[in-house]
Amino acid sequence: DHWLYQPTPAVRDIDQGATIQYYLAEDAERVTFEVLDDQGEVIRSYEGVASDEEEEEDDSPFAQFFGGGGNQTPTVTAGLNSFRWDMRYPAWTDFEGRIMWAARPVGPTAVPGTYTVRMTVDDHAPVSQEFEIQINPNLDGVTVADLQARFDLAIEIRDRVSEANEAVILARDIKGEVDDRLEQTDEADIVTQAQAVEENLTMVESEIYQIQNQSNQDPLNYPIKLNNKLAALLNLVEGSETRPTDQSREVFAHLSSLLDEELQQLDIVINRDLGRLNELLRLEGLEPIQRGRLVS
Numbered sequence: 001d002h003w004l005y006q007p008t009p010a011v012r013d014i015d016q017g018a019t020i021q022y023y024l025a026e027d028a029e030r031v032t033f034e035v036l037d038d039q040g041e042v043i044r045s046y047e048g049v050a051s052d053e054e055e056e057e058d059d060s061p062f063a064q065f066f067g068g069g070g071n072q073t074p075t076v077t078a079g080l081n082s083f084r085w086d087m088r089y090p091a092w093t094d095f096e097g098r099i100m101w102a103a104r105p106v107g108p109t110a111v112p113g114t115y116t117v118r119m120t121v122d123d124h125a126p127v128s129q130e131f132e133i134q135i136n137p138n139l140d141g142v143t144v145a146d147l148q149a150r151f152d153l154a155i156e157i158r159d160r161v162s163e164a165n166e167a168v169i170l171a172r173d174i175k176g177e178v179d180d181r182l183e184q185t186d187e188a189d190i191v192t193q194a195q196a197v198e199e200n201l202t203m204v205e206s207e208i209y210q211i212q213n214q215s216n217q218d219p220l221n222y223p224i225k226l227n228n229k230l231a232a233l234l235n236l237v238e239g240s241e242t243r244p245t246d247q248s249r250e251v252f253a254h255l256s257s258l259l260d261e262e263l264q265q266l267d268i269v270i271n272r273d274l275g276r277l278n279e280l281l282r283l284e285g286l287e288p289i290q291r292g293r294l295v296s
Contacts, residue, residue, distance in 0.1 A: 012241065020082065030050070032074070037110075047074065088109055092234075099213035107158060108154035114132055150242070150244050154237050157233055158234055164209070165209075187284055200273055210225045
C-alpha cells in the first residue's frame with residue numbers, strides 16, 4: 001500500500017519548492033512523479049529507483065531543513081518520504097562542456113495557481129493530489145497577471161537559448177562526422193570541401209557560443225556570445241517577482257533577431273556546403289553525412 005498526501009500550498013519567493021509527502025508500506029522498485037498544470041499538461045517528471053537510493057542520499061543532518069523540505073529525487077524506501085518540486089519548468093537544452101557567465105540552466109517559475117502531482121509506485125495505478133502555488137503576500141502591487149507576463153517572456157527566452165544550444169550541438173555533431181569521413185579518404189576535392197564545411201560551421205558556432213571558453217574564468221577574457229546573453233537575460237527576468245520591463249523585451253527582440261540570422265546561416269551551410277560534400281562522398285563510395293534536425 002502507498003499514500004500520497006495533499007501538499008500544503010507553496011509560496012513563490014519564500015518557499016524553495018512544493019514539498020510532496022508520501023508513504024510507502026514497503027520498499028518499492030520505482031516511484032515516479034509527474035507535475036501537471038491546470039490543463040492536465042505534464043510540466044516535469046521525476047523518477048526514483050532502488051539502485052539510485054544510495055547515490056541520492058544526503059548525509060547532512062540539516063538537509064531536510066535547509067534543503068527546502070524534501071529530496072529533489074523521489075526515494076523508494078518504506079515509510080514516510082518527502083520529495084520537492086522546485087516550482088520550475090524544465091531548463092533550456094544544455095551541451096557538454098558549456099561555460100557561461102552569469103547564467104545557469106534554470107527553467108521559468110510556475111505561475112500562481114492550481115497544480116496536480118501524480119504518483120505512480122511500481123505497477124500500481126497512479127494516485128493524484130491537487131495543490132496551490134501562491135503569490136508572495138508581502139509583495140506590494142504585484143498581481144498574478146504580472147507574474148504570468150514574466151512567465152510568458154521567460155518561456156520564450158528559454159526556448160531561444162535551447163535553439164541556440166541545439167545549433168551548437170548540431171554543428172559539432174556534423175564536424176565530428178566530417179572528421180570521421182576524412183579518416184577514410186584523402187581525396188583532394190573531399191578534403192577541400194570538408195575543410196570548408198568545418199570552417200563555415202565554426203564561424204556560425206562561434207557567433208552563437210564563445211568557443212574559446214575552456215574554464216569558468218575565461219568569460220572574463222572573452223566576450224560572451226548569443227546563447228550566454230540570452231541565458232543571462234532569462235536569469236535577469238526570473239530574478240524579480242514582477243512584470244518584465246520594456247527594456248528586457250527590447251533586448252530579447254534584438255538578441256532573438258541576431259540568433260535568427262545565425263540559424264539561417266547554419267541552414268545555408270548545411271544545405272549548400274554539406275550538400276556538396278555529400279555529393280563528393282557518394283562519388284567516392286562513402287556514406288553521406290546525415291544533416292540531422294535543421295534548427296529554424
